[in-house]
Amino acid sequence: MAETVVKTQIPVKLTPKDFKSDQEVRWCPGCGDHGILVSVQKAMAEMGIPREKFAVISGIGCSSRFPYYMNTYGFHTIHGRAAAIASGAKAANPDLEILQISGDGDALAIGGNHFIHAIRRNIDMTILLFNNEIYGLTKGQYSPTSKQGMITKTSPFGTIEEPFHPGELALGAQAKYYARTIDTNIKLTSEILLSASRHKGTSIVEVLQNCVIYNDGAHSLITNKEKKDDYQLILKHGEHMIFGKERNKGLILGGKGKLVVVNIGEHGIEEQDILIHDAHIPDPHMAWLLSNMSAPEYPVALGVIRDVAALSYDEKMTKQIKDVQAKASIKCVDDLLKSGDIWEV
């Protein structure tokens, strides 16, 4: 390193304010989206990427109004299709930094197909999934993440559907990066967004978001000031999985491959017995266990759950084109037209 001259881009000094557009933010007062907007603007200012390189691409839903509030390139598309539109944008121009905004209905119901295939292809972008477990913009119908039994306008006697767990779905689609955060924790959310941006490939960031109007308190166990420390585990790579107000609880691997919550200092359990988080391990088993933990039996895992390096779709596409071009005899359309069987008249 010392001997090579590394040409680095002069870091761009931007502030969160640079990312605010002149549009009035129209989410309901108290909506979790406000906090997420602040987190995104804070993270983007720290990424060192010029503002014009960002494209914020959303689908339809409350959260999908997001691009209008960002002073970047933005595209408010159609319901469910943002992952596909963002995939095309990134494949066509790999230089761009793409943030794809979606809600639980947009990404996991109408757009489920595009969501899983964007992940499978490992398109280099961050998919920020606002999960409020409800359809807000259409005024309160159950979503694919609503808890079974939930009473909504379209399930007046309780839903009879099993919800998706977004982490599990993403891992099933071979996600290399999956993180979870909560709308109220701006510090954690912006840290995660920064790490997601650095990850090459599809980064799934699930934000547990509160809809004050139609599903208030959906995540209250982990937002409640009194109890939240007992019900959330903030994972950090290389650190013990310890949580609790007194930081005396932790996770160990029990029988049959299940995670077990233990109290440090009880039954001979010491800190060193507690599992250490490895976000980079290619095997997705532990990531699956962690992302499927739910309160009150377990703490809800937050932070970067999985971050495994792999080539992204756009890197592979660029390389393939370069390799083919290096050996190609056809260099322009005139060459193409004259290739193969031709004859003179």
Place this chain on the structure above:
Amino acid sequence: MSQKTKVIEKEEVVIRFSGDSGDGMQLTGTQFSDTSALFGNDVATFPDYPAEIRAPQGTVGGVSGFQLHFGHKEINTPGDYADVLVAMNPAALKANLKWVKASGTIIVNEDSFTDRNLDKAGYDSDPLQDDKLADYNLIKARITSMTKECLKDSELDQKSVLRCKNMFALGMVYWIFDRPLEHTEQFIENKFKKHPLVVDGNKKVLKAGFNFAKTIEALSYNYSVLPAKIKKGTYRNITGNKATAWGLIAAAEKARLNLFCGSYPITPATEILHELALRKDLGVKTFQAEDEIAGICTAIGASFVGSLAVTTTSGPGLALKTEAAGLAVMTELPLVIVNVQRGGPSTGLPTKTEQSDLMQAIHGRSGESPLPIIAASTPSNCFDYAFRASKIALEHMTPVILLTDGFIANGAEPWRIPKMEDMPTIEAPIAKEGDDFQPYARDEQKLARKWAVPGVKGLEHRIGGLEKMDVTGTVSYVPENHQIMSDIREERIERIANFIPELEAVGNDEADVLVVGWGGTYGHLITAVRELQKDGKDIALAHFNYIVPLPKNTEEVFKRYKKIIVCELNNGQFSEYLRSNFQTIKFEEYNKLEGLPFTVLELKERFNQLLEEK
């Protein structure tokens, strides 16, 4: 060439190869047409195959056919009726006999006329044994046994040996028409270069077929079809789908943009995606999406970031793309949507041709959502219209639907290769750093907005499906603004008429009858009209490639004629569209929905009828 008794010169010949869908008839037909084109004939082809890859063997439904028409004169259609039919089994004979000219030649593989195959084809008795084929020149050949005999010393397995029998039939036909074998021999060598045994087997059988025909003097005379008198230049054979793909690539090069195609495989459009996927050498990016919707959506994403973006499909796929097409209309992003039409509705007739997506193309989006529609009319001009569709999309900042159909997409013809320097320029209104940019500010002539592409400093802006304020592009629910924006969307498409060629009719200015067509029926219509003109009939043809908007002089042209008949492969969609545009003009209709192109014969009959009516 040999001890042939008599040579008969013919102006044109139609051959139809037919057999089971696994018999290699498409390849056989393609080889004969390539050889004839290289020889200098004008050629038109028509592959006609079932939707199943290997349909039930020996049944009429499983018959795959390839018809080709070659000549010393200009050829515009694959021909109505065949001079020569090659039938590899009874089902092929049964399915195609009605397409053979009276006293035409029929070559059959006699070995396949077993009781079982006759039964599967639905024959009560063996047509080779009774007098059903007495009016034809029937050539019975034991193609299967002779192929086996020819390769008895080969180490090829039995299955591969049998696969060579199409080459025997091809060899026979090559002798009858005095064609050289070299092109096909070379093709075999290239195609199977990793399997020398297969190369050897196919070449031997090809030669054996040729020699067999020579020995038995398959016909007491043989045909000679001299090269056609065509314009000087460099030629190649091309199918409509390949020409479409290449036209798109050419447009991207001319516009100095990257080409991106987001698409999902669908018959009969898939070859466009195949062809584009091959062109990594020219930097083409293809994205095989998870569904039709993702196909168009990835293309819209690519357009947003500054590529010439394309999605390719057929009718049912176009239906799936409608919402996203509306987004491209609303955001005024350039996009080419290629629809290779097939028989519908629903899955319909996937491998057969039709023109029944016209109304879907014109109206198939929510809201008032106008976009230009262009139709190619021959296999080779798919290149030109794909190029022009791209030019309109880029210069007018709009999605464009390019309509082709299964008939011209799969059909091939010789094509005089253009030079890129002769192609028109394409200048997209790309905004540059420092420009005074507003998302919906427009140029005065075209009413096109500027294309500000992510990555350009200072032009950050937001677009989307919600209605936007005129000029500024902020979200707007203002009633008057929606009226203004709707009117602009309408007018900017209408103004494209100022940038397309005027309609030209072929024939007398005030002929008794004007035939009107659009898209892939051109070859049949022009042939029928010219033949009638030769007979002294006063008839003209106006064929449309620009559907939305129509050429500016359309009404003026129509008003010159007393009788107008609109011919199309649907139930009258273009007629209906013309009536809504020109309410005082009367349009007769000639429609057909058989999954097949028109025949020149049926067209002439109908036109004669109309010419005679007072």
